[in-house]
Amino acid sequence: MTAYRVLIPALALLAACSQPQASSAQVPGLAQPTRSPPASAMAMKSSFSPVVKRAAPAVVNVYSRRVVRQRVDPFWDFFNGGTGMPRERVEQSLGSGSIVRADGVILTNHHNIEGAQEVMVVTADRREWPATVLLDDPRSDLAVLKIDTKGERLPVLAIDDQEQLEVGDLVLAIGNPFGVGQTVTNGIVSALARSNVGITDYSFFIQTDAAINPGNSGGPLVDMDGDLIGVNTAILSRSGSSSGVGFAIPAATAKQVLSAAFGGSHSVVRPWLGARGQTVTGEIARSLGMTAPRGVLVADVWPGGAAARAGLREGDVIVAVAGQPVNDEGAVTYQFGARRIGESVPVTILRNGREQTLTIRAEEAPNTPASDERTITGRNPFSGATVVNLSPAAADTLGIDAFAGQGVLVTRVAAGFAQEAGFQPGDFVREVNGREIRTVRDLSTALSSNARAWRVTVERGGRRISADFRT
Secondary structure (H helix, E strand, C coil): CHHHHHHHHHHHHHHHHHCCCCCHHHCCCCCCCCCCCCCCHHHHCCCCHHHHHHHHHHEEEEEEEEEEEECCCHHHHHHCCCCCCCEEEEEEEEEEEEEEECCCEEEEEHHHHCCCCEEEEECCCCCEEEEEEEEEECCCCEEEEEECCCCCCCCCCCECCCCCCCCCCEEEEEECHHHCCCEEEEEEEEEEEECCCCCCCCCCEEEECCCCCCCCCCCEEECCCCCEEEEEEEECCCCCCCCCCEEEEEHHHHHHHHHHHHCCCCCCCCCCCCEEEEECCHHHHHHCCCCCCCCEEEEEECCCCHHHHHCCCCCCEEEEECCEECCCHHHHHHHHHCCCCCCEEEEEEEECCEEEEEEEECCCCCCCCCCCCEECCCCCCCCCEEEEECCHHHHHHHCCCHHHCCCEEEEEECCCHHHHHCCCCCCEEEEECCEECCCHHHHHHHHCCCCCEEEEEEEECCEEEEEEEEC
């Protein structure tokens, strides 16, 4: 009986499994996949080849070289027969670039040529050309190079900053990964408007899953028309190789840098809003009576700046700049900074639960007070330090927060007493021997005395630190 009872459910289960199942086509409301063979032999041969043939001839390799002095351990150097003197070491960098003007103007990444003493470009036909740097913009991680073609017209890559990219659009990345030679990878636009990813100060990236590896930096991200829509610049990876998360600088930023270079400038001047904000979180949204978190809450407005004159106030929520939605401070900085100087920019805000639009003039950051940059020398605690009067313009050039404070800022510390004393870039000098320091001139006057004992107060990270020194 026991065996009989076991067999009955087993047989029932087998019978159920042997019955034909209802196909998905028989289930009402369930969408069905559709499959069809290629409509023609041409469709079977669909390829990115026409796009590559159009774009690849204008893609180059960029090589840079610099010599660095390397300090050596005197103990080990002695036992290895060394002289104890610093050694020179050659550092090389490999990247990619795009020819954007037929007379030899090339767009690449700043980090490909940073600190380089020699820059070489290799065109698609394997010719080598020495290059000069027309403009280097660390904030956007872009650089503009020029090679002397002696009148020869080179193939160029058109820059399309007008196309309305959408997530899912097909793209190609072209460059020279690992130095193996020109390589093309394909993928899609994975995301748009990526900011605050810790790559550059001035960032608003296109994210793509097209494989980008070391050596691809500076190469183009192109659309299906073969036009440059971005400059490949970075990846997120735990291994150092592509993990399908790459970032490209948008064409609009590239055009802004190129326009400055073509105008003869050695730097890029961008409009400065004159306001600082923070992302609206769920908690902030609830406190403001918003139905959902969006936009950027204005925390500070620079007195007398463009935003202040247009009526922007602390507590306003910026939700769009020039018609483009913004949800973090990086997006606000990018969208406003991408406008032309003198342009009137519509900025949409929420105030007291109501949406309204302010018109803010795109202006340069004010250079008041004048920076008066000086490198301190002499027998004093700041010998070897470079200092400036901090203004919005100086802060913008240095890539720091203009709202961090006012006064005399240490920007660099070279070998000297200042380095040994522990001063750091970012320190504000507040007092020297009881004298308040408001300007670089104040500091220079205070340090001109023949004192041997010094009491110095600096502000670091919002905290005041005092120390005594003897020189």
